Amino acid sequence: MLNYQFTQALALSYKDMISLAKDDKTLLEQSLKDVNAMLVVNQLADIKETIDDDIIHNNSFDIALDLVKYDEAFLKDKLVLEQIRKLYISKIKKLSYGKIHIKDMAYRLIVQDPQVYFNFIATRDMETARDNDCLQANEISVVGRPDGQRTVIGRNPLSSHQEMIKFENKSNDYINSLGYKSNSMIVVNSYDALLHRMSGADCDGDTAAVMVDDTIYDSVIELDTPLFFNTLDGAKVESLYTKENIIEITKLTAEINRSLALCNAGLMNNAMNYLYMIIELIRDRFIYSNLKSKK
Missing domain, CATH: 2.40.40.20 (Barwin-like endoglucanases)
Known part of the structure; x- marks a missing residue:
């Protein structure tokens, strides 16, 4: 399954995203019209095969599914429908975040x-x-x-x-x-x-x-510059093997790694927003030009 980091790191157009999400969207739409498809989408298809009378459920979600496994007529029950609605909302949100099923x-x-x-x-x-x-x-x-x-x-x-x-x-x-x-x-x-x-x-x-x-x-965005290598990586630094030094080195490296990760994430976010910034700039200039011409 694709995630938001993969979709951010790829040069996917709007049409590409719609194309990749086509099967997920079709299945979700079909599940709204067909009970069997709904059971498959929400992973309830095999629920009747997992009956265990010794398990006691204390939350409304599991209780609702317990009702369904005994009789599909409970699919029309308000409590059950509310839990299934939450499942749908969760799946739609994940799809909108870039969690898309890839066949291979x-x-x-x-x-x-x-x-x-x-x-x-x-x-x-x-x-x-x-x-x-x-x-x-x-x-x-x-x-x-x-x-x-x-x-x-x-x-x-x-x-x-x-x-x-x-x-x-x-x-x-x-x-x-x-x-x-x-x-x-x-x-x-x-x-x-x-x-x-x-x-x-x-x-x-x-x-x-x-x-x-x-x-x-x-x-995939091809590299157009050589890879950067940190020539100081692996340099030997004399230090006493003490508990205090180990803690200090661990803290230092963790902070550096975290900072680098945040910088890279920021660059990816800005790269994704760049196109929208251009579109907004063009839109604002268009509006300004129209207003100016009407004066």
């Missing part, structure tokens, strides 16, 4: 190219570990996906548009030969700064959303 989207585990990793263990030399059979720079392999598939990945949360990365999936013979039973993996190359672009992602359990959608792919 799932979160997958980020892992490093295993061939390079194994080669380095054997040789202890990165130049030897990397060869023509491993993933090369700008290559990413989503396990179980066809070669050349237009794909976009992004972490949640993200700090800026540069973290949305589009690529054509690269099928790799060595990775395929390992016989992974899980398709929920993204294998990244060991050459470029992909992980640095994604807020310093690493391969210790980090995940990213994998999206296959032409509208989203075409809306």
